[in-house]
């Protein structure tokens with residue numbers, strides 16, 4: 034998968050891709066990440082990418098021209114499956130969306146900033162608008178990092194244990210069951226006996242029950 038990220042703050046986005054699973058996915062050649070600084074697509078003296086909004090009002094708006102130049106250049110080089118815009122008024126990201134995006138080959142992610150982008154960018158270029166939750170970030174960069182993390186870990190070969198992503202919370206519409214590791218008894222806080230029994234049929238059944246219990250208690254909306 035190839036991900037092209039368009040941003041005014043590439044430095045804010047680099048570190049998540051320089052550690053752990055995301056780093057490894059790039060090293061294994063399973064994912065390519067390309068950052069595009071919007072300021073490289075403007076001819077103006079001060080590399081201006083934003084301007085005041087027509088009609089008045091507080092806050093700057095990202096201009097259409099540099100975004101058009103960047104997206105058009107990329108589209109000349111290859112076909113893109115999605116051009117995603119990170120914005121608090123987009124569709125809220127969930128596991129189902131992550132699963133579907135992780136199947137794509139080439140995607141562009143545009144990070145909003147300030148008051149957002151000129152509406153004509155959204156009308157002309159964007160195929161999907163995504164929010165990571167009902168709160169406002171200073172820009173789309175952290176949202177883009179969250180989106181990338183959630184999709185990249187689903188790409189086959191990225192996680193060492195192939196089944197690990199499949200048993201994640203939300204993956205089957207339920208929260209994951211509780212997990213334990215050594216020691217089996219810590220200051221008299223004991224691991225459930227069933228997990229030490231070696232009876233994998235029973236363990237699987239117990240996990241399903243616990244996943245259901247936990248979902249019912251913490252996220253009953255998921256069971257509807």
Ligand code: ADE
Nearest residue numbers: 119120121164165170176
């Ligand atoms: N940009 C600002 N707030 C955002 C949010 N909640 N999700 C995605 N992008 C954003």
